[in-house]
Amino acid sequence: MLLFLLRRVGVMIVTALCLTFVVFYLTNLPAKLETLAKTQAGSRMTDAEVQSWLVRNGYDQPMLVRYGEWLGVLPGWTRTEADGQMRGRCIDRAPDPASAPARCGIMQGYFGHSTRFRAPVSQVIGARLGATGWLMLWVLIVMVPMALVVGILAGMREGSRTDRSLSTFAIASTATPEYVSGVVFIALLASTTVGLSPVLSSWGWLPPNTALFQGNARSALDQITFWNFTLPVMTIALYGMGYVARITRASMTEVMTQQYIRTARLKGVSFPNIVMRHALRNALIAPFTVIMLKIPWLLNGVVVVEVLFSYPGFGWVLFEAAVNNDIELLLAASMVAVAVVLLTQLISDVGYVFLNPRIRIS
Numbered sequence: 001m002l003l004f005l006l007r008r009v010g011v012m013i014v015t016a017l018c019l020t021f022v023v024f025y026l027t028n029l030p031a032k033l034e035t036l037a038k039t040q041a042g043s044r045m046t047d048a049e050v051q052s053w054l055v056r057n058g059y060d061q062p063m064l065v066r067y068g069e070w071l072g073v074l075p076g077w078t079r080t081e082a083d084g085q086m087r088g089r090c091i092d093r094a095p096d097p098a099s100a101p102a103r104c105g106i107m108q109g110y111f112g113h114s115t116r117f118r119a120p121v122s123q124v125i126g127a128r129l130g131a132t133g134w135l136m137l138w139v140l141i142v143m144v145p146m147a148l149v150v151g152i153l154a155g156m157r158e159g160s161r162t163d164r165s166l167s168t169f170a171i172a173s174t175a176t177p178e179y180v181s182g183v184v185f186i187a188l189l190a191s192t193t194v195g196l197s198p199v200l201s202s203w204g205w206l207p208p209n210t211a212l213f214q215g216n217a218r219s220a221l222d223q224i225t226f227w228n229f230t231l232p233v234m235t236i237a238l239y240g241m242g243y244v245a246r247i248t249r250a251s252m253t254e255v256m257t258q259q260y261i262r263t264a265r266l267k268g269v270s271f272p273n274i275v276m277r278h279a280l281r282n283a284l285i286a287p288f289t290v291i292m293l294k295i296p297w298l299l300n301g302v303v304v305v306e307v308l309f310s311y312p313g314f315g316w317v318l319f320e321a322a323v324n325n326d327i328e329l330l331l332a333a334s335m336v337a338v339a340v341v342l343l344t345q346l347i348s349d350v351g352y353v354f355l356n357p358r359i360r361i362s
Contacts, residue, residue, distance in 0.1 A: 008349070012342040016335075023334040024067050027327045033059050035325050040115060055079075058089055070112075070331065072105025106335065112328030116320055121332045124317060129336065131221060132306070132313035135232060136298045138224075143237035143244070144291055150241070151248025151287065156275060158253045167249060174242030182235040182308045190215030190231060217311040232309045236302060244290050251286040255279045292348035296341040 026032075037053040038045050045053070054060055058069075058077035068074035069089055076089030086097055093110070094100035104110040111121035154166040188195040190213045200206040214228040255261065256279055264274050303315035310316075314333070321329035 005346075005350075008346055012346065015342060016338050019338045020331070020335055021067055024070065024331060025063060027330050028059075028063060028066065032325060032327065036115070036327060039325060056087070068105075069103075070105050072103045072107035072110070075102045076104050111332040111335075114321075114326055114329045116324040116326040116329060121328050124329060125314070125332050125336060128312065128314045128317040131311065132299065132302055132315060134220075134224060135229075135236075135302060135306075135311065135313060136295070138229065138233045139236045139240070139298060140291075140294075142233055143241045143294075146237065147241035147244035148248055148284075148287065150245040152252055152275070152280070152283070154245070155249040155252025155256065155283070158256070163249075167246070170242040170245040170249070172242070173238050174246070176239065178235050178239050178304045179308060181238055182231070182305060185213075185231045185235055186215040186308075189213045215309065217309040220311060232305050232311055235305050235308075236298065240294055240297070244287055244294065247290045248283065248287040252279065252283040255283045258282075288351055289348050292344045292351070295344045296337065299337060299340050 033054055034050050037050045041049070041053050051060075056079060058079070059066070061069075061077060065074060066077075069076050076091075078086060078088035078091065080086055088100070090102065090104040091097045091100045093104060093113070101108065109122070111125065113119070114121050114124050117124050150166050150170060154163045154170070157163060189197070190211045191197060192201075192209050192211050197206060197211045200212060201208050201210065206212065212227075213231050215231065217228050217232050219225075220228045261274060261279060264278055265271075269278075299314060302313060303319050305311070306313045306315040307319050314336075317329065318333045320326070321333060
């Protein structure tokens, strides 16, 4: 097991380096750097002024050199201004230029400075990841049980009316993207003019001009309540549960046709005991992998929902960074996303061993 983990960690490091370099290359194309210069120094800059700004800020070096600086394996760039003052990647961030370190990158814990939020990237990412973490937690709490229940009930009796109804519901939820279901939820449950709220107000169940739920989830940053967090959670959970439910249903259907299930039936074991004691554990192997893969999907797939419900989490920050060409923030966000994907894949591989004793790591 230890050798397996060491090999996987080595592969994860190589994969992370390759993926982050691809993102670094795409975010540091000449057109992106020109846009960054004009955003920071003025939109009416000439080509010569743009080139001068890029040289002063260390963007004139080769791509691999700047990638090494960003990682922290190469010394940061330095420049001597006309007045004799020293500037550099590490010098600009140090209170005393004489005490500035030679390297300041990811390996030293420095993620750069956000040009959009005018703050260290680590502070921006750290605060927003916490907000998205709560959203992901509640989505998993709602989505996973619902998906497993729907998939197990559908797969227990293949071809029955229950199977057809639940399978149709799962397909419909997967086919409805978040930006559609989110708008529908807002119109039906968070509007004071249309949907369910005016009806409840006319019955006297709600005060006049009051919505049942809040369509804006920004207040959830201060305090999460049922009324400001339900709609974004249900929007993501409804879209994600369909695929997990279908995988669970297919796995449950396959298990229920196995020979040991038939033997248990012939021995007179009750149907609930067959499902709970014999079929369920083997049927959950495939859904476990899908659920683990849903975690990185949640981290990057919340962009639409967070923007739609004005919830400033990781997805909202990623959107702001992309719109405002915040290169350092985009690089840090991509690194976080890559790390989450690789870690969840490692956890799912190790989890196989505990779910299925027949699987051994050689």
